[in-house]
Amino acid sequence: MLWLYLHFPHLLLDHIRRTREETGALVIVEGSGQKVIQACPEARDQGVHGGMRLKTAISLVPELGTVRADQQQEARILEDQARWLYRYAAHIVLVPPDGLMAEIGSLQRLYGGLPAAWQTVEQALDERQLIAWPGLGHTPLAARLIARAGKGECTDDKGHIQRTLGQMPLLAAEFDARTCTRLQRLGLNTLGEVFALPAAELARRLSPETLARVQKIQGTRPDPQAPWQPPHHFRQQADFVQEIEQSQGLLFPLQRILAELEEDLCWRQQETDSLLLVLQHRHEEPSRLRIRTSGPEHRAEAFLNLVRLRFEQHPLRAPVMSLQLSVKRFLGREADTGQDLLGESQDLNEAWHTLMSRLQARLGDQALQQLSPQADHRPERAWTASGVQRNNRPAATMNDQLPRRPLWLLQGPQPLTEAPTAWFAGPERISGGWWDGQRVHRDYYIAQLHNGQLAWVFRDVRDGWFVHGWFG
Amino acid sequence: MSELLNTLMQDARVWQGHKHQQTTQPAEPTGYQVLDNQLGGIGWPRGALSECLLDAPGIGELHLLLPLMQRLSHNGKTIFWLNPPHTPYAPALAREGVNLDQVVMIHTEEAGDFLWTLENCLRSPVTGLVMAWPGKLASRDIRRLQLAAEAGSNVCVLFRERRYAEQNSPAALRLELEPGDNQELKINIVKRRGSWPGQRCALAMAHRADLAFREAPRVVQGPWPTSTR
Structure with missing residues (x-):
């Protein structure tokens, strides 16, 4: 090994x-804020070094x-x-x-x-x-x-490594302070001299732990290591020295993180469709932005565009101290086939997802809807709206069995304010909903109003007349 | 003549009053032969704006676009309904053979969002048709939309009120729609590229409500109660 x-x-x-x-110039100070632990090259050039008091450092570099x-x-x-x-x-x-x-x-x-x-x-x-x-x-x-x-x-x-180790001073060998002092009092200065001592003597005169350590360094005693397992998610954080007030300033660190995400996704052979961006503020609850794409995506550029759109729509609430990007949802990457079965090229699929993601990022997830019929007799329940989704299945063809309906349905029935000039069809009785309390009991007619509109009107059980749709 | 002028002439972008010229603009047939003939045999212009001007919904304005919707949705092109005044009724669209997987309805709240959305839809290669109900639009905005439409190659139809027919507009095709007496749709071409406007035609739209057009009872009879509420 x-x-x-x-x-x-x-x-x-x-x-x-x-x-x-x-x-x-930048320095890291210890928890209590008194002493400089690490200093960057710029700071070191100006005379700041590790171990210095913070006050001294600041007077050197304001x-x-x-x-x-x-x-x-x-x-x-x-x-x-x-x-x-x-x-x-x-x-x-x-x-x-x-x-x-x-x-x-x-x-x-x-x-x-x-x-x-x-x-x-x-x-x-x-x-x-x-x-x-x-x-x-x-x-x-x-x-x-x-x-x-x-x-x-x-x-x-092996020999070279042993020699390097042997020449190492005792202080560098990370014995605890007491052992180190005792070894030095014995007149030993390098690790090589400790290696040369007989094992039994070392254990007797010093301590079994010291022997164990020496043997672990040499490899004569097993030193098992538990391997680290990578987590099944991606998380990256950027911390800022000065709080960032403009969302523009967040894009630079995000760019690097997203590039890393792209690399990570490429390596995993996976894609994702939702990112979570958490912005930490000093005095407020962190802002959580969820960025969704409408389809699997892995390119940093695409994510960055969506984030940029999002920032344009939602300015920052407060200055940002740190930013964390996490991805928990991974999807298998689809093979880049030139064309799928329906002759749709990958490019179009991608363009579709890009467009939908852009629209959703700016308008919100609720703004985009897809419609589908639903099996119910009540007109207002015979359709549903759902979020957009790419479907490549061919359209159902057995549509002739559906009854004749208008292309426009009003949001809710509107009272009929005038007497229609002509009646064409009806009545068609629709009665249902006793099972869920949304009772509907109506007679539907097709009628023409005086300005030429062809309306779908109904009379309900209480004898009221309403318009429910237009034959557009 | 210079090449630039030649192109302008051929594309019928410069309108020559004395000549009746076939345009080479890309277009989509409307699916109504009568209307196609009036539009110089081509139909809805692609990569340009069209306007339908009408007073009230329910006169067959969607049926005017239905053949196009059917064709595009089955060719895998997406159809956007932007801010429709009412709900497009899914069972009826399905019955007419429109592939609903390709229909996307978008609602925007702000005026800025509307233009932005429309532009983005128009520029995308996946779009086949955008139908938009803009409400109030400044002439400058229509110009902007016309430019966006030119960037893509899809049909964009704006539905506006009829009173805008008098105002000029950069749209390539403007149709004024009126209901006829027998449920037909009377179309007045207010503007089109490459020829004189002013043609009129009427399309039979009675089939939209399965009215096998008999002489409809004109007199109000039948289930009309004595008290109108």
Whole structure:
């Protein structure tokens, strides 16, 4: 087994920097807001460094952007990284707060050698504008120590790795403070010297735990790792240093997230038809925007257009602190066949979905309706409206059995205000609805009004006359 | 003559009074031979705006478009009803052989949305026919719609009130619809491309209510109660 460990020295900083349009000095401060933990290159150039008090940093760089570290947020960001790494390696272990580990030995054949696999991961990191220190080792702990020390090299030579480990100072070996002091008092300075001690002596003089750790580093004691399983949904979040007031400003981070979604969907060979966008505000309930497409979609550009339309219609309620995009519903991708059975090309299908999605995004889901007949004798219940849906089935042909009806139906019956000039057909008695309380008992006639309109009129049980439709 | 002028002449975009010219505009037959003849043998212009001007619904105005609806819906083209004044009655449409899967009804609330929706429908390749009831429209808006219609190649019919017949309009075809005495639809061509307007014809529309046209009883008789409410 060969392990690749990725140590992210300033993951939170990278995460925030890449969703920012402007470049300015930025630091991460610890939870209490007193001390700088991580500083971006711009800030470092101006003299700010980790461990500095925030007050000092601000006096050095007055326009310093600060972000408070948040454990939950860090864990989430780390998991985001695991998700893309999962495309390259199957066995992944999360090492919070800032490490990812992948079993890479079994992938050498797939990628054509260790250097190729190494390069693939480095390229992926580069694409995501992330800085990580990689390290290789034959045990998880060895890989971690090497990576954290920044001594990672692309080699699987056991001897070389052992030598690298051996030269490592004790402080870098992550023993607990007490053990570290005791080892130093014994006159040991490097990890190699600890390795050289006899195991039984080490356990007796120090503690069995120290021995276990040393053995785990060396690989003589098993160190099982539970593999991480990717979740069955997509979630990405962008956090902003300064609150965003204009919806235009949200499009830039969204673009990156949607591109990532597209990549994720392509990789899953799936598509989706609904996105959930959650905008966090400082003092208000978060806004939840659900963006639907009328058909399966995976292109970032299409989603972005819909979101843009949505933002045009619904301006932001309050400044936005962070934005989260999640997708829970995945649909299998349909094969891109040139033409389907009915001779309808894929292009038209796509154009149809694009059009409907656009209309729905601007007008709302309720604005678009499709009509269909329903089996009921009462005219107002003989039809239903439903949301739009692409149907490719051929139309039903047995329509001659339907009775003659007008093409226009009024929203509700209107009182007949004048005496018709001519009567043509009727009465047709429609009586029903005793089963659901919507009782209808009417005699329908076709009649012409004096201005030439051909009306479908009825007389109801209480002797009232109403117009119910027009023969358009 | 320059090529540009030639094209203009051939497309009948420049109207020449002394010549009666067949247009080469793409068009869809109306399905009524009489009307097609009056329209220079072509029918509803595609990629241009048409207007139907009528006072009240129920005179056969939908039946005028029904042959087109039937044909387009079975060719897989979508038919949009934009802000119809009443509900298009699904059982009747199904009975007439319109494929309801291709019929989409859209309601917009704001005037801006109406134009935007119409434009989007017109520009899409999936659209076959857009029927729209715009209510009030500024002349500038009709011009905008005409441009949008030119971008696509589908039929767009606006239903407006008859009083707009006097106003000019950039629409390519304008028909004034009136009911006749025997349930026929009298059509007056107010404007069309490539020829003089002013042709009139009448289409028999009695079949829309299965009236095998006998001499209808003119006298009000039958089930009319003494008290009209």
